[in-house]
Amino acid sequence: MSTTTFDIASAPAKNMDQARALGRRRKMVDRLVRWACTVCTVVGLVFLASILFTLILRGISSLDLTTLVRDFEPTTYGDDTLPRGGLRHAIVGSLIQTVIGTAVGTPIGLLVGTYLAEYSRGSRLGDAVRFVSDVLLSAPSILIGLFIYQLVVLPMGGFSGFAGSLALAIIVIPVVVRTTEDMLQLIPNTLREAVVALGAPKWKMVVMVTWRAAVSGIVTGVLLAFARITGETAPLLLTSFGNNVNSWDLGRSMASLPISIYQQANSGFPDLIGIAWAGALLVTLGVLSINVVARVLLRKRK
Structure with a gap:
């Protein structure tokens, strides 16, 4: 009789322990997934920013009015007196x-x-x-x-x-x-x-x-x-x-x-x-x- 009473009384405590363990595991998985998503987002933004930065750094020096209003011309490399072509x-x-x-x-x-x-x-x-x-x-x-x-x-x-x-x-x-x-x-x-x-x-x-x-x-x-x-x-x-x-x-x-x-x-x-x-x-x-x-x-x- 006492054994049965003890099992019935301990059942809610076991269920609470299992619920707490399950909650901790879910929170841990949630944090891991959140951090993984954040890291991937940051990596993607870094690549995108690097592409834009490279384009601006390399292209802004040649993006002028001449590029917009002139057609293609053969290379003028080494002779600045010749007209530069455009796009x-x-x-x-x-x-x-x-x-x-x-x-x-x-x-x-x-x-x-x-x-x-x-x-x-x-x-x-x-x-x-x-x-x-x-x-x-x-x-x-x-x-x-x-x-x-x-x-x-x-x-x-x-x-x-x-x-x-x-x-x-x-x-x-x-x-x-x-x-x-x-x-x-x-x-x-x-x-x-x-x-x-x-x-x-x-x-x-x-x-x-x-x-x-x-x-x-x-x-x-x-x-x-x-x-x-x-x-x-x-x-x-x-x-x-x-x-x-x-x-x-x-x-x-x-x-x-x-x-x-x-x-x-x-x-x-x-x-x-x-x-x-x-x-x-x-x-x-x-x-x-x-x-x-x-x-x-x-x-x-x-």
Whole structure:
């Protein structure tokens, strides 16, 4: 009898000891994971800061008005009397191709994302389209360049700015699709039901209500897609190829900042390498600015 009483009385004490031990172990694991996350974050920030510092240190000395307003010139190393070249041809070519690529890819991505969010819920076709879009989103960009090379460059008989713009448009499409679908899914169904209850057709509900409610998020996705294609090099090497003159002709090879940076960085001449660093800084600042604007718009949307 006394033994049974002792076991019953000691059971709560044992449970409390086990609970305390479990709590200490959980707290220890939580601290370890927190410290590991903090260390990894600091390491990532250090690498990012070192990249930005190196770009600013190497590129700021060559980033001046001459770099922005003059086209490529042969190296002037050792002769300061000759005019120094710049990156105007590459800046103009990049702007043309990225703007056209964004203009072509954005409507397609917007309509596909709207279809996935509004019309294909639970359908096999919608699941297949979503899967293909996700695969395309993670596909290496050089594969897209190779695809356009076989589809456009070879039949046209040469590299062209049109082919480069088309390759960039394909990169834009899945980014806009994913952003549009996610933003439209955040719109409450009660809003859709209210519009339909008033007798409006579904297409008008999408255009006049859901698109307007998600416009800032959709614009954010477009800006992120534009920022991504700004620094693409691999697909342009196989499509527009690049040149050293300022050209507005989409039927010929066209310069771009990433390709010019690649070419001049491998030239071996200090002045051309300095211009390449300036171009890299210019691309980085442009992409960083676009991402900051996109994040601000997304924060306002939230």
